[in-house]
Amino acid sequence: MAHYILKRSGLLIIVVFGVTIATFVLMNMAPGDQAEMVAIARYGLENLTADEIENIRISEGLDAPVWVQYFHWLSHIAQGDFGHSLVTGDPVSQEIIARIPATLLLSITSLVFSLLIAIPAGVISAVKHNSFVDHGVRIGAMLGATIPNFWLALLLILLFSVTWDWFPVFGYGTASHIVLPAVTLGAGMAAVTTRLIRAGMLEVLKQDYIISARAHGISEKRVIFRHALKNAFIPVITVIGMQLGHLLEGTVIVESIFAWPGLGKLLVDSIYARDYAVIQACVLLFAVFFVLINLLVDLLYVILDPRIRYDRGAG
């Protein structure tokens, strides 16, 4: 186990290092002169002079060779300094820290929402196997897994904001603001989790120990929740972990639609503004989150299910 953690941590370093190179190469591959774009963003296209562009090139260090720029950037981020926004001039780290709570709040709310839907739906669907309810849940899960989240968001706004005026169209601040974004983001995840819980419950309910529990006269409720659900939940936890990564992706679109002031919206806005320092920092942060979540999920899997060993065989 210790060996496995060590190996994965080593891989983590390689991956994070690779991610920094990939991010940096990406920014430098982009067509167009970075200094000129910064100048346009700062001063506007009309009052642009060649001198201003050169000034920015020198003050932003864009005149140095690419590898110098890379190590310069790397040594700064190692100290927690992500540079400053090329557009607003504010430190990027400050901007990002200000955005994290909103994204975290939205992600956790969506996760909780998806579980509140998925656990009852999955359990009922498995217990009432092949019934009317089961078919309804399966069709719902199929639609939920394929509906594009941006379309779902628009449909929810159409129904709950425009037609019925129950929730605000966009914004941040009160509890009613989070409902539509969280439902949008949680729907796809609820669909996947429902399927898994249903499949897991169906499998577990066939096991001998369930028959034995029933034979002992234990109430059906207790059999389902204490004996079956607990065992059906192991694969679900790992998939929830993997889904968290996809949740991060979803925040980009959902936050943009609902003007939710999180990291996803920051990333999209900075792409529109070609604010390279912010894009770099956001991409790096998303990638590191993603890698850490995957690592935690793999570790959790080993802890939860001792039959799984990663030490043997090639990873």
Next chain:
Amino acid sequence: MCILENKLAFAGMVIIAMLVILALFAPLLAPHDPYVQSLGQSLIGPCRDYPFGTDEFGRCVLSRIIYGTRISLVIGLGVTTMSTIIGVVLGMVAGFHNGRLDEIIMRVVDVFLAFPGLILALVVAGLLGPGTLNVVIALTVVGWMGYARVIRGAVLAEKEKEYIGAVQTFGAGDCYIMLRHLLPNVMTPIVVMASAGVGYVILAAAGLSFLGLGAEPPAPVWGAMLNYGKAYLQSAPHLTIFPGLAIMITVLAFNFLGDGLRDQLDPRMKNLHFR
């Protein structure tokens, strides 16, 4: 056992066939020119002349959706083809020559997999600028790793089989063995992955164009239609409903086909879900 027995897969194939017909014969099937603006007839709801209504410039939404199948299918098939080729080449090389080269290729795969796919695609498409080709490049950059992994795994298993050893004793070269013997035997999972993959690519492309990254404005792109339609959610909800429906039906059709092929070609993968 035949794929036609699987109802959902059959439905998927029928829908895909219809989409291909729509794309090929768009000029014949579309009731109006998708680019012609008539401002006097903007934002009309569904009616006899315009079954799906008109947009803010008075363009026929149905015609734009029909022409939009062309862009969606080109992106879906283009990205999937390119991702498959890159994935197959790298996966085969990695699996066949395991050792240093394998280690390097798989670490590169790890790095690419470390990025949440849509976010990387968003950044690549955003930096490259608007245009269908740039969307294809962006989605290929994030799409090839799954194929490389699956192919590598399949090649690792396949090359231990006796017939490969036998061909080697006959003096066959590596390239010959890979192309002639390994490739046909590892194609099954690729076909399954690619057919569902087209759906995910179309979905991701719609997401990018919804965010304003994709083909430039007059082009009839489903995601972009949703993006412009959202300003008229109150007065013209048909601008939101129909393009979204088109995206969803297309994605579902490819998913059904992928699931059906998976059940037919490789029953062992029944519980695998690609994402």
